Amino acid sequence: MSYLLSKVRSEGESRMNEEKKIADRKRNLIVLILRYLTNIGYIESSQKLESESHISLDSWEVADNIDLYQIIMEFEQYYDIRFGKLPKLVRKVNDDQKKKMPSFPKISTPTKASSTSSNIKQELQNNSNSSVNSNLNTTGSSTQRVGSQLGGLPPKNLAQNANKKVKSQNSSLDEKGVDQNNTLNMEIQGQSALGAKKNEEESTENNFFDVRVLKGMPDFGDVQELKELAAYLQRDILVENPNVKFKDIVGLDDAKRLLKEAVQIPLKYPHFFTGILEPWRGVLLYGPPGTGKTMLAKAVATECGTTFFNISASSVVSKWRGESEKLIRVLFELARHYQPSTIFLDELDSIMSQRKGGDNEHEGSRRMKTELLIQLDGLMKNKERVFLLAASNLPWDLDVAMLRRLEKRILVPLPSKEARQNMIEQFLPEGIAQDLNYQEISEALENYSGSDIKLLCKEAAMKPLRRLINQIEKSNIEQEDMQKNRKQKFQQQQSINPQEVKPDPVTNEDIVEALKTTKPSSFIKTQAYEKWAKEHGSV
Numbered sequence: 001m002s003y004l005l006s007k008v009r010s011e012g013e014s015r016m017n018e019e020k021k022i023a024d025r026k027r028n029l030i031v032l033i034l035r036y037l038t039n040i041g042y043i044e045s046s047q048k049l050e051s052e053s054h055i056s057l058d059s060w061e062v063a064d065n066i067d068l069y070q071i072i073m074e075f076e077q078y079y080d081i082r083f084g085k086l087p088k089l090v091r092k093v094n095d096d097q098k099k100k101m102p103s104f105p106k107i108s109t110p111t112k113a114s115s116t117s118s119n120i121k122q123e124l125q126n127n128s129n130s131s132v133n134s135n136l137n138t139t140g141s142s143t144q145r146v147g148s149q150l151g152g153l154p155p156k157n158l159a160q161n162a163n164k165k166v167k168s169q170n171s172s173l174d175e176k177g178v179d180q181n182n183t184l185n186m187e188i189q190g191q192s193a194l195g196a197k198k199n200e201e202e203s204t205e206n207n208f209f210d211v212r213v214l215k216g217m218p219d220f221g222d223v224q225e226l227k228e229l230a231a232y233l234q235r236d237i238l239v240e241n242p243n244v245k246f247k248d249i250v251g252l253d254d255a256k257r258l259l260k261e262a263v264q265i266p267l268k269y270p271h272f273f274t275g276i277l278e279p280w281r282g283v284l285l286y287g288p289p290g291t292g293k294t295m296l297a298k299a300v301a302t303e304c305g306t307t308f309f310n311i312s313a314s315s316v317v318s319k320w321r322g323e324s325e326k327l328i329r330v331l332f333e334l335a336r337h338y339q340p341s342t343i344f345l346d347e348l349d350s351i352m353s354q355r356k357g358g359d360n361e362h363e364g365s366r367r368m369k370t371e372l373l374i375q376l377d378g379l380m381k382n383k384e385r386v387f388l389l390a391a392s393n394l395p396w397d398l399d400v401a402m403l404r405r406l407e408k409r410i411l412v413p414l415p416s417k418e419a420r421q422n423m424i425e426q427f428l429p430e431g432i433a434q435d436l437n438y439q440e441i442s443e444a445l446e447n448y449s450g451s452d453i454k455l456l457c458k459e460a461a462m463k464p465l466r467r468l469i470n471q472i473e474k475s476n477i478e479q480e481d482m483q484k485n486r487k488q489k490f491q492q493q494q495s496i497n498p499q500e501v502k503p504d505p506v507t508n509e510d511i512v513e514a515l516k517t518t519k520p521s522s523f524i525k526t527q528a529y530e531k532w533a534k535e536h537g538s539v
């Protein structure tokens with residue numbers, strides 16, 4: 001039995017490892033291409049590729065002594081030794097084939113890299129003596145011609161061809177959720193979270209996100225309006241790197257366990273979750289504000305490697321009033337396209353409140369509500385790997401039709417005393433603080449949410465900093481006086497490194513002071529949530 005269990009576990013793990021390996025390989029290939037393009041002077045192409053792929057040389061670098069040219073050279077040598085001839089890597093396209101060939105899509109994203117272009121140019125100069133460059137000088141002119149041919153294609157055809165190609169590739173994607181044939185067909189807009197510097201650990205985990213980002217956009221039947229909505233969602237709603245782990249969230253053990261059970265385990269062992277055990281598609285996280293609902297949703301996306309859409313329901317209503325129904329449709333379409341996906345819909349009560357129904361309800365809101373219900377029904381019927389995590393501070397206001405579709409309802413309560421103590425220890429560890437009576441402080445923070453506690457700790461930490469700033473400001477005035485009177489002593493003082501000046505540690509007194517001005521933000525009593533949990537909770 002234990003042999004069987006470990007076999008099932010290792011199958012689940014090896015499937016996830018395989019997905020990760022594919023993502024790694026694709027990312028590596030793009031980094032190699034970026035480096036190669038930069039080395040041979042195709043700066044604009046390199047910038048466009050960075051902007052399309054959301055992979056940047058600011059975050060990734062080719063490892064020592066490796067480059068695309070060398071890889072090809074070594075492959076040729078290997079092939080020559082093994083088969084006694086050189087491999088044929090490319091072949092000329094004849095006229096018939098040219099007509100059938102899909103081409104590159106238009107690039108609608110403004111190149112992000114004007115600020116990096118000077119860096120790249122500088123790097124190019126530094127690299128001008130590299131062996132790769134000198135090897136390539138002889139082929140430079142022919143490569144240039146190929147580049148200009150690609151640039152001359154008419155944009156409309158480019159986009160259409162690209163969309164067709166993406167569509168045909170998607171068929172290979174649905175089964176495993178991994179795009180096996182993907183080429184560089186992308187029309188992704190917006191800034192790249194991947195452009196930011198990351199440490200090695202983060203980067204490895206983000207590979208799952210890279211896989212989604214490397215997929216093309218759905219074509220939306222070439223309807224421009226829907227494409228624009230999708231572009232907005234990609235830019236502002238799709239979070240490429242939520243980067244929150246379950247271990248970063250203090251307490252909330254029940255909520256974490258339930259979410260893992262609802263999302264992570266079914267993704268890892270899908271064959272168990274069929275028939276009556278079909279995974280939950282809709283989960284409601286409810287509780288007072290600032291208790292970690294958003295963090296939980298981000299942790300689900302990070303740890304399960306799902307594409308993460310983070311959308312606030314109130315912003316949909318206010319920003320997209322007339323269009324909100326279409327926006328919801330496009331949102332779910334994108335989520336299905338990039339599945340497995342998690343949609344986090346915050347402040348659900350602002351659109352799904354039963355109080356807001358009735359004759360006065362705006363026609364647009366009514367249509368959006370209906371669309372949301374239709375989309376949720378669709379998820380359940382079609383066994384898509386898309387999860388809706390909705391959050392609300394006012395669960396009792398929610399429309400019953402919506403509640404019925406949020407099959408799991410999980411209370412995210414105010415932190416317990418133990419959790420409060422852990423939070424303070426996390427926000428103000430020894431070193432930043434000195435001799436804090438963590439236990440007593442946590443007792444004083446009843447009814448404070450995680451976000452209130454963070455705010456309180458910040459306020460307390462500001463106190464020694466304010467004292468230090470006052471001292472610095474005062475000493476500046478004194479120094480100016482000294483400068484006038486005793487020039488030599490001033491010069492001696494100037495040699496002190498300002499970086500070494502640090503605020504004193506936070507003390508119990510600082511906390512007491514901060515408590516006077518930082519009060520709990522939730523005005524709804526915990527009992528109200530517990531009462532609702534008893535009547536409607538489903539865990």
Ligand SMILES: Nc1ncnc2c1ncn2[C@@H]1O[C@H](COP(=O)(O)OP(=O)(O)OP(=O)(O)O)[C@@H](O)[C@H]1O
Nearest residue numbers: 248249250288289290291292293294295450451454
């Ligand atoms: N359990 C927790 N562990 C660690 N930090 C927490 C926790 N709960 C809240 N916080 C802190 O409070 C901030 C706000 O939390 P979060 O946005 O997840 O709350 P929320 O429940 O989604 O709030 P709202 O209902 O207002 O949207 C977090 O960024 C984090 O710093």
